[in-house]
Amino acid sequence: MKEYILSTTLDQIVKEHPYVEDFFISIGIRNFHTSLTIEELLYNLADDFLEDCGMEREQILNHFIGFMEKISELKRQSSLTIEEITVIGGQDKSGNHENVTLTMKPGEIICIVGATGSGKSRLLADIECLAQKDTPTGRRVLLNGEIPPLDKRFSIEHKLVAQLSQNMNFIMDLTVEEFVTMHAESRMVSHIDQAVQMIAQCANELAGEKFTMDTPVTALSGGQSRALMIADTALLSTSPIVLIDEIENAGVDRKKALELLVKKEKIVLMSTHDPILALLGDKRIVIKNGGISKIIETSQVERGNLKLLQRLDARLVELRNMLRRGKKIEFDARDFFEI
Numbered sequence: 558m559k560e561y562i563l564s565t566t567l568d569q570i571v572k573e574h575p576y577v578e579d580f581f582i583s584i585g586i587r588n589f590h591t592s593l594t595i596e597e598l599l600y601n602l603a604d605d606f607l608e609d610c611g612m613e614r615e616q617i618l619n620h621f622i623g624f625m626e627k628i629s630e631l632k633r634q635s636s637l638t639i640e641e642i643t644v645i646g647g648q649d650k651s652g653n654h655e656n657v658t659l660t661m662k663p664g665e666i667i668c669i670v671g672a673t674g675s676g677k678s679r680l681l682a683d684i685e686c687l688a689q690k691d692t693p694t695g696r697r698v699l700l701n702g703e704i705p706p707l708d709k710r711f712s713i714e715h716k717l718v719a720q721l722s723q724n725m726n727f728i729m730d731l732t733v734e735e736f737v738t739m740h741a742e743s744r745m746v747s748h749i750d751q752a753v754q755m756i757a758q759c760a761n762e763l764a765g766e767k768f769t770m771d772t773p774v775t776a777l778s779g780g781q782s783r784a785l786m787i788a789d790t791a792l793l794s795t796s797p798i799v800l801i802d803e804i805e806n807a808g809v810d811r812k813k814a815l816e817l818l819v820k821k822e823k824i825v826l827m828s829t830h831d832p833i834l835a836l837l838g839d840k841r842i843v844i845k846n847g848g849i850s851k852i853i854e855t856s857q858v859e860r861g862n863l864k865l866l867q868r869l870d871a872r873l874v875e876l877r878n879m880l881r882r883g884k885k886i887e888f889d890a891r892d893f894f895e896i
């Protein structure tokens with residue numbers, strides 16, 4: 558890090574690490590957008606200025622290096638590598654042992670199914686808080702095969718689970734570009750412009766209708782805002798687990814959204830009863846009476862059926878579009894669906 562700081566122009570450093578602006582502004586240096594290196598800039602500072610700021614050149618340099626090293630350490634810590642998460646069963650609502658050990662790896666899609674009130678959200682909550690026999694289910698959750706350290710359990714910074722919930726209520730009147738930029742800045746992303754472009758492009762691929770960078774977020778449709786959140790989570794969030802709740806009616810390309818998250822090596826947990834989403838998953842956890850009653854791996858036969866379901870779904874989308882255009886559906890639906 559020290560070598561990089563001493564040999565790189567400040568222009569370049571600010572471009573790659575925009576948060577360094579705060580460092581200079583805090584000590585009153587305004588002309589940091591320059592092709593000089595930090596040492597050259599400090600050499601050019603007037604002695605009066607240094608007197609006012611109460612520091613020698615050497616001190617400022619050491620503070621700057623320390624600041625950059627601290628931030629890069631924080632960034633390293635927040636990108637904790639998860640190789641696997643294990644849920645060790647506890648008991649169901651009647652106190653019966655679950656007798657199950659469930660291991661999940663990055664890039665897997667796991668669906669959770671079960672009746673209303675059966676305990677689906679509880680399982681997700683156990684994973685989110687890395688339960689250690691201290692929740693109603695008595696489950697334990699291990700990270701990379703070990704009991705997670707306390708800071709992983711209770712740190713807000715290193716949030717393990719990113720939640721994608723149904724309603725995105727934007728309260729600030731920002732454009733898409735401003736909103737994503739703000740988020741990228743708070744994540745200390747290095748190449749903000751590039752990241753923002755990529756997220757907007759990706760969100761547009763997921764959303765049914767396109768939107769531009771200067772669309773106010775409050776003007777996005779439900780599907781568009783959800784697509785934006787999914788792209789944002791996939792590309793910006795360091796959380797290794799993504800929890801999706803009811804993606805089904807969101808007007809988002811569900812298959813593409815899942816592919817994107819999986820490509821980014823996230824563990825995707827999804828509470829859903831949509832047959833297409835459920836069969837897109839690698840396995841599904843069946844919850845009954847508060848306990849994990851079964852883990853079903855998606856079989857080859859199911860994958861074959863998934864192809865048929867996707868074809869039927871595409872036809873249903875066509876029917877929906879016909880209705881939108883004010884058309885009648887009076888033709889023989891059996892021909893239309895080829896059944």
Ligand SMILES: Nc1ncnc2c1ncn2[C@@H]1O[C@H](COP(=O)(O)OP(=O)(O)OP(=O)(O)O)[C@@H](O)[C@H]1O
Binds near residue numbers: 648673675680694846
């Ligand atoms: N093993 C358990 N032992 C004791 N209480 C449990 C257990 N599992 C779940 N519960 C409790 O049962 C209630 C319902 O569970 P939960 O909200 O997780 O159900 P759900 O399947 O997500 O329901 P819905 O589909 O309606 O959202 C919660 O209060 C939860 O804490």
